[in-house]
Amino acid sequence: MNIFLKDPxxxxxxxxxxxxxxxxxxxxxxxxxxxxxxxxTLAGARLAGGRAAxxxxxxxxxxxxxxxxxVTLSDGSSDERTLVVRVEER
Numbered sequence: 266m267n268i269f270l271k272d273p274x275x276x277x278x279x280x281x282x283x284x285x286x287x288x289x290x291x292x293x294x295x296x297x298x299x300x301x302x303x304x305x306t307l308a309g310a311r312l313a314g315g316r317a318a319x320x321x322x323x324x325x326x327x328x329x330x331x332x333x334x335x336v337t338l339s340d341g342s343s344d345e346r347t348l349v350v351r352v353e354e355r
Contacts, residue, residue: 268329269348272355276322281334281346284315288338293317295337305330305350324352 271277283293296317298307305328309320317334324330330352335345 266349269350270355271321271324271350271352273324273326273352275355276320278309278318278320279332279348279350280313280316280318281348282316283336283344283346287344288315291338291340291342293336294339297335299333299335301331301333302328304328305332305352307332321350324350326352326354328352 269279293312296310296312298310298319300307305324306322307319308322311318317336330350332348332350333345335343337343
């Protein structure tokens, strides 16, 4: 599992590359982002080809957040990937 580091004052984009050998001719019809626990701000969700991206800001120093992306594909199947983000002063 990878842990991504983020400064509390930083604003950074993260993405999940669903196209990397996964989509196999399907497309993403819906992408939903969630964060747990509350405290990290999600904004600017977008789809670009087979990539789902989100901009992260805020968060409390010393906290660890789980940022999940759930997609529904053109054939009706769905899947989810989770990013782990640790916020610390840098």
